[in-house]
Amino acid sequence: MFNASLETRNLTMTAAVFLGTYLVTLALGRLLKRRAGVRLGIFYQLFCLTLAFYAALKVYGLEVPWRGHVGAALVLLTTGVVVALLNRYLWDYYFEKRRQVVIPKLLRDTVAMGLFLIALLLVLSIGYQAQTQLKGVLAGSGVLAIILGFAAQNFLSSLVAGMSLQIERPYKVGDWLKIGEIYGEVMEIRWGATRVRTNDAISLHIPNNEIVKQTITNLNYPSAIHAMRITVGADYGMPPNRVKDALMRATTQAKGVLMEPPPRIFLKDYGDSAVLYEIKFNMTNHAFYNEVCDAIRTNVWYEFKRRKIKIPFPIRTLHIERKSRDSNADTTAVARAILRKEALFSCLGDEQIELLLKDAEANHFGRGEAVIEEGTDGNSMFILLRGSAQVSIAKNGSLLRVGVLRQGDCFGEMSLLTGEKRSATVRAEKDCEVLEISKPVMGDVLRNSPECLSQLSGLLAHRKIETEGIVKEAALAEGPDDREREYTATFLTRLRSFFEL
Numbered sequence: 001m002f003n004a005s006l007e008t009r010n011l012t013m014t015a016a017v018f019l020g021t022y023l024v025t026l027a028l029g030r031l032l033k034r035r036a037g038v039r040l041g042i043f044y045q046l047f048c049l050t051l052a053f054y055a056a057l058k059v060y061g062l063e064v065p066w067r068g069h070v071g072a073a074l075v076l077l078t079t080g081v082v083v084a085l086l087n088r089y090l091w092d093y094y095f096e097k098r099r100q101v102v103i104p105k106l107l108r109d110t111v112a113m114g115l116f117l118i119a120l121l122l123v124l125s126i127g128y129q130a131q132t133q134l135k136g137v138l139a140g141s142g143v144l145a146i147i148l149g150f151a152a153q154n155f156l157s158s159l160v161a162g163m164s165l166q167i168e169r170p171y172k173v174g175d176w177l178k179i180g181e182i183y184g185e186v187m188e189i190r191w192g193a194t195r196v197r198t199n200d201a202i203s204l205h206i207p208n209n210e211i212v213k214q215t216i217t218n219l220n221y222p223s224a225i226h227a228m229r230i231t232v233g234a235d236y237g238m239p240p241n242r243v244k245d246a247l248m249r250a251t252t253q254a255k256g257v258l259m260e261p262p263p264r265i266f267l268k269d270y271g272d273s274a275v276l277y278e279i280k281f282n283m284t285n286h287a288f289y290n291e292v293c294d295a296i297r298t299n300v301w302y303e304f305k306r307r308k309i310k311i312p313f314p315i316r317t318l319h320i321e322r323k324s325r326d327s328n329a330d331t332t333a334v335a336r337a338i339l340r341k342e343a344l345f346s347c348l349g350d351e352q353i354e355l356l357l358k359d360a361e362a363n364h365f366g367r368g369e370a371v372i373e374e375g376t377d378g379n380s381m382f383i384l385l386r387g388s389a390q391v392s393i394a395k396n397g398s399l400l401r402v403g404v405l406r407q408g409d410c411f412g413e414m415s416l417l418t419g420e421k422r423s424a425t426v427r428a429e430k431d432c433e434v435l436e437i438s439k440p441v442m443g444d445v446l447r448n449s450p451e452c453l454s455q456l457s458g459l460l461a462h463r464k465i466e467t468e469g470i471v472k473e474a475a476l477a478e479g480p481d482d483r484e485r486e487y488t489a490t491f492l493t494r495l496r497s498f499f500e501l
Contacts (some may be wrong), residue, residue, distance in 0.1 A: 014056045015056075017052075017055050017056050018052045018053065018055065018056040019052070021048075021051055021052040021055045021056075022048050022049060022051075022052035025047070025048040025051055025052070026045070026048045029044045029045075029048065036088060036089075037088060037092075038084055038085060038088045039084060039087065039088070040081070040084050041084075044080075044081060044084070046077055047074070047077040047078065047080065047081055050070060050073050050074045050077055051074060051077075053070060054070050054071060054074050057070065072123045075119055075122070075123050076116070076119055076120065076123065078119075079115050079116055079119040080116075082115065083111075083112045083115055083116075086111065086112075087108060091108055161207075161208035161209040161211065161212045164208075164212060165189065165194070165208055165211070165212070170216050170218060170221075171186055171189075171216065171218050171220075171221070172186065172189070173186050173187065173188065173189060174186060174220070175218055175219070175220040175221065176218075176219040176220055176226075176286040176287075177196060177216060177217065177218055177219065178216075178217035178219065179196070179206065179211060179214055179216060179217075180214050182196070182198070182204065182206075183198060183199065183219075183286065183289070184196030184197055184198045184204060185197050185198075185286070185287065187203070190208075192207065192208060193205045193206060193207050193208055194206050194208060194211060199286075199287065199289060199290055219286050224284045224285065225258065225261075225282055225283075225284055226282065226283065226284075226286070227261075227280055227281065227282050228280075228281060228282075228283060228289065228292075228293075229278050229279065229280050229281075230278070230279045230281075230293060230296055230297065231268060231276055231277070231278050231279075232247060232276070232277050232278075232279060232297075232300055232311075233271060233273070233274030233275065233276050233277070233311060233312060234274060234275050234277060234304070234309055234310070234311065234312075235274065235275075235309060235310040235311070235312050236274070236275055236312075237310075238275075238309050238310075240267050240275070240277075242307065242309070243275070243277060243309060244265040244267075244277065246300070246303045246304060246307050246309055247265045247277055247279055247300060247303075248263060248265055249299075249303055250296060250299035250300040250302075250303040251263040251265075251279055251281055251296050251299070253299050253368070253369055253370065254281075254292060254295035254296045254299050255291075255292070255295050255368065256283055256288050256291060256292035256295065257281045257282070257283065257292060257295075257296070258281070258282040258283060258284065260282075261282050263279065263280060263281040263282070264279075264280040265277060265278070265279060265280075266278045266280065272314070273312045273313065273314050274311070274312040279296060281296065295368075298366055299366060299369065301366075302364050302365060302366040302369060305363070305364050306363040306364065306365075331362055331385060331433075331435070332357050334385050335357055335360070335383050335385060335435045336353060336354075336357060338383050338385075338408050338410065339353050339356065339357070339383070340353065341408075342410050343459055344410075344413055344417075344456065344459050344460075346455070347449070347451070347452040347455040347456065348445065348449065348452060349449075352445045352448065352449055352452075355441075355444065355445055355448075356437055356441055356442070356445055357435075359438075359440075359441045359444075360383075360435045360436060360437045360438075360441060361435070361436045361438070362385070362433060362434070362435050362436075363433070363434055363435075363436055364431065364432070364433055364434075365387075365389075365428040365431070365432045365434065366428065366431055367428055367429065367430055367431055368427065368428065369427065369428050370425060370426070370427045370428075371389060371426045371427065371428060371432065371434060372411075372412055372415075372422045372424075372425065372426050373422060373425050374392075374393060374394055374422050374423065374424050374425045375394075375421055375422060376421060376422050377415075377419075377421060377422075378412060378415030378416075378419075378420075378421065378422045379415060379416060379419055379438065379439040380412060380415065380416050380436050380437060380438040380439060381410060381411065381412040381413040381415065381416035381417075381436070381437050382410065382411055382412050382426075382434045382435065382436050382437075383409075383410050383434060383435040383437070384405050384406065384407055384408065384409045384410070384411070384432060384433075384434055385407065385433045385434060385435055386407055386431075386432065386433040387407070387428060387429070387430045387431055387432030387433060388404060388405060388406050388407070388428075388429045388430050388432070389404070389405045389426050389427060389428050389429055389432055390403070390404055390405075390426070390427055390429050391403040391404065391405060391411075391424050391425070391426055392424065392425050392427070393423070393424050393425070394425075399425065402424065404429070405426065411426055412426075414460070414463075416437060416438075416439060416442055417442070417456065417460060417491075417495060417498070418460070418491070418494050418495065418498055419439075419498050439498075439499070442499070443499045443500075446495075446499055447499075453492060453495055453496065454488075454492065456491070456495060457488045457489075457491040457492040457495060458484070458488045460487075460488075460491040461484050461486075461487030461488040461490075461491055462484060464487055464491075465483060465484060465487065
């Protein structure tokens, strides 16, 4: 009688454990589904039944051979619940909602498959290790896992690397990167690879697992302003500060170079045949890197040419340079013809003109370079031998184009004769060759021909009246002859003072 009563209590407790476990687990699943949006499905109901049944067997204490199978099924179904929770809380909530990173279905399925495979191997190795009929299966599964692992190694490493890049976001589409020795613009970011395009419009697909192994330099972070460097060699005989000034002017004149932060020039090294200087400049869009470097190097050539700074040949190269006498003679002949037609120099004889040309310096200016700039000090004039240049003045914060200079034109004579600041900016439209006549050269000529001072004063006075546009206005107040005599006397005094005559 006692044994029957005990059996009844065991059955009642077993049934209570079964129903309680099932209902509690099922209620928890409904709560997760309604409150958190966890997608459980029919597998969760099977999990609830299997868990309740396994708990009832444990409580009842029934030892049957198939109880291990129930436990194995419970482990696999539990893995399904874990996958559902990962989908909701890890992929959906953390990555897509909080981090704004879209997780592809392939990665979700790969992780889920990996968890199920681990659970299956654990069940087979622990729950069925005593059953000899499964040893071959386990051995075969181990070999298969090794083969699959090697086959999927690169694929999985690229996925993991892509996931890392998506989380950390070291770059985005449109950024310019330096990856190893490659410069490229990011065109597309995938989970397996990143596609970049170089300055030569070559598209490169770089596996993400290769990218994460290298240092990534983002030229657009934290801002698009980034510094680049160019190395230039100069002759050992040139003082470094003189070379630095030339390089700075060449750099600041190049289109695409930012003035803030300003360029920097460094003496980098002493090479075999040249002193090496490094130009550090800032730019915004790396797509124009080749154009900016071309502009700087082109300006450097012209600037060095004007300042008589040589770019040395390699020391192993024998370079014999002979100046062309014919070329110099042609330049002198062209300049002589221009000066003889120029009214300001009509008082000079052939001997004085030859003296001017003898000590004048021929210079080259590249397209876009400023020959003179408005408002700067000046004590020389220029003869345009070849090319063309535009003349502009500053007005209301912008440059107003007022004229064009062509071969045979002279400019800058007021600064040469009186030391006035430059009244306009002259910028080369094409490559220009100019002959520069400086104050010391002009001073020697005037000392030898003092009679020219009066004629020069009169010509300067007439030009000033024309420039100011007061010829008509002067007729209303005083005679134009009076005004011109006044200006002539003023210019005569200034000429004598400026040239210390």
